[in-house]
Amino acid sequence: MGAEVNERKLLREAQRGSRDALAALYEAHWGNAQRAAYLVVHDAGAAEDIAQEAFLAAVDDLDRFDRRRPFAPWLHRIVVNRAIDWARRENLRCSAGNPEHEPAIAHADEPAAGALMPALAQLPPEQRAVVVLRYLLEYTPGEIARMLALPRGTVNSRLRRGLDRLRELIEVEG
């Protein structure tokens, strides 16, 4: 509750022209926005672009934003939908056999250290997105359904299939 009040205060101050308030909002939300995009697109540069675009959209709409609504879901909706679009485009380029566009996972600036990224790369972008929204950003299936404009049953089935596949691919102790 305290965090929500503080966020409303920051939004109000940012709407009034406070760069410090905007910087505080950025500090609070950049990390999750960038991480969510990265886990869906598997490309650090693209994730940076997507997170930047989402924040730029927030700046553009700042004066119209309803402060009674939480900021994070609005931002995450933009991030995840753009990340899905980006990943779909990359997949299309790969499937078209263009040698200049290797699978998105190979575009990461540095090799992933653990098993998570190769395993996530095996999932379609839409499944990656619901996994990230559920287990990184902690949205409920109902909230995810609204964010992605999907039936709740579709979200549940994507979550179930995604998690089952990850369990197969990642051998870790339970």
Place this chain on the structure above:
Amino acid sequence: MSDRGDGMSDRGDGMSEDRLRALLREEPIPGATEAKRRGLELIDSAYVERRPAQRPVLPRLAIALTAAALLAAFVLSPAGAAVRDWVGDVFTAGVKNAEPALTDVPGGGDLLVQSPRGPWVVHADGSRRLLGDYDAATWSPHGLYVAVASGRSLSAIEPDGTPHWSITAPGPVSEPRWSPSGFRIAYRAGRSLRVERADGSEGNLIAARSAAVAPAWYPPGPHLLAYVDAKRRLVLAEADSGKRVDMAAAAPGVIALSWSHDGGELLEIAPRGLWIRNVMPGKLSGLSLSDGPRRLGLPANAVVRAAAFAPSHHTVAVLLEHHSTAGPRSEVLLLDPAGGPSRRLFAVSGRLTELAWSPDSRRLMLAWPAADQWLFVPVARGPRLRAIANVSSVFSPGHMNRAAFPHVEGWCC
């Protein structure tokens, strides 16, 4: 967000949900710290530039004081002597007595203007032609051809619209730039950077991923290209082989590059500053970037909207925007990269958005969208300032309301 009604409880047969949460939170992101810093710079700049939906009503006294301060600054500045006769007219509503129509290009030369309908060629006598439904355009070095982009297509056409060739790129084409030799065209295709022979016969990849910054050809002639890669490094590369000649960290937040006419200096343009780098003859590669760029001195808290080297000398023109409770204020400075004194050429209460040098380096064209005007400001003594009104309607004929303000892509020859 406490509802967990997804039926995804742990089964005890592998990875738990908590383990997955931990993996998702802990996965390292390459370059995350630098990306966060870059993002904050960009967002802060955008925030400073934004126009609030509800602006406070200013007391008349504040407006009067601001106007008086501006006028005093003009009259006292070295450039003020040249502009004193018209500065009194230039405040928030554009230049008074602006010419109602574009009947010629002040100072001569041909303009390439991107409008919502596509690019237009405007000849020195004011005649103009819409080239077609293209998203971007660039002049060939002598204005004999125009390279145009639409979706994934890159085409070369004549200024009368006659097509010559067209290729399909692997991604949406943007930022086409014709080489000074006339034999190559650099462009971005999606996130990649490519170079095409100017007859459309063959192309090659320079970088699989590049930053959203237009590439800049080395002016003296060899097919060398400066660009910013996806890791925000400034790269000097041979266009035909793609070989990297030299590389250095790009200036923070760089959004554009501009070469001096002789190729001796490269300007990196960012919202928060200008950095200049000497380009030296190298022992092995032929050229090398100097060790570190020098930051050019600018007024505090100014946002750089545009900057460019003059086509025929080493002067840098920069368009700056200042913000105060009275709203945005724009000024154009002429800078000497060698460290000489800067000169204020022009200033207004309002937002200017573009700056372009005339081919003879004697004028600057400035765009003032809120006033629907182009301003042709003399840099040297002699020519007078000319303002052209109703610019948007010229490039969107038949549009009932005011159309989007056009963008000048180039001023040629």
